[in-house]
Amino acid sequence: MSKNSNHAPETPATRFLRQHGIAHSNHLYTYEEHGGTAVSARELNVPEHAVIKTLIMEDENANPLIVLMHGDRKVSTKELARQTGHKRIEPCRPEIANRHSGYLVGGTSPFGTRKPMPVYMEKSILDLPLIYINGGRRGYLVGIHPHDIVRCLKPEFVQAALP
16 A cells, blocks of 8 residues: 655655755555566556666676666667667676665665666656656655656666567
8 A cells, every 4th residue: 555655764865855956755655575666556556657667787897877767668788788888788686786776676766876877767758747766765666757867867868668
């Protein structure tokens, strides 16, 4: 059951949003292991397409990067590598992703990461009026305007979505 709460957890992501003056709504829900965006969309009663997943990947030199993708889409790593000038891009192992981001997989936010990483954002996310993205903890999403991501994270836009 979704709970919109003003008593949301304090995380590096929420501190980042506050420091950058980004208005956001707080959405807590019961986290399910391996449930992914289908569970959070169901719990918040929003389209899964509007739930944006934060994926930590790495290039051929093991340099980390962030990919923001619609919850109901997969990333074509081949297309992503082509568009970003890399030989290869692949998902990080969970323990490596945790180390790069400072968040547990399932609670990874693009805001307030442990180390700065380049951000790649599926271009069609900008077509949505409001998105739901992880707030830095499992079972916690924040609702924000997608253009605020552009303003504060300055992502490079890609078109690498697969159905």
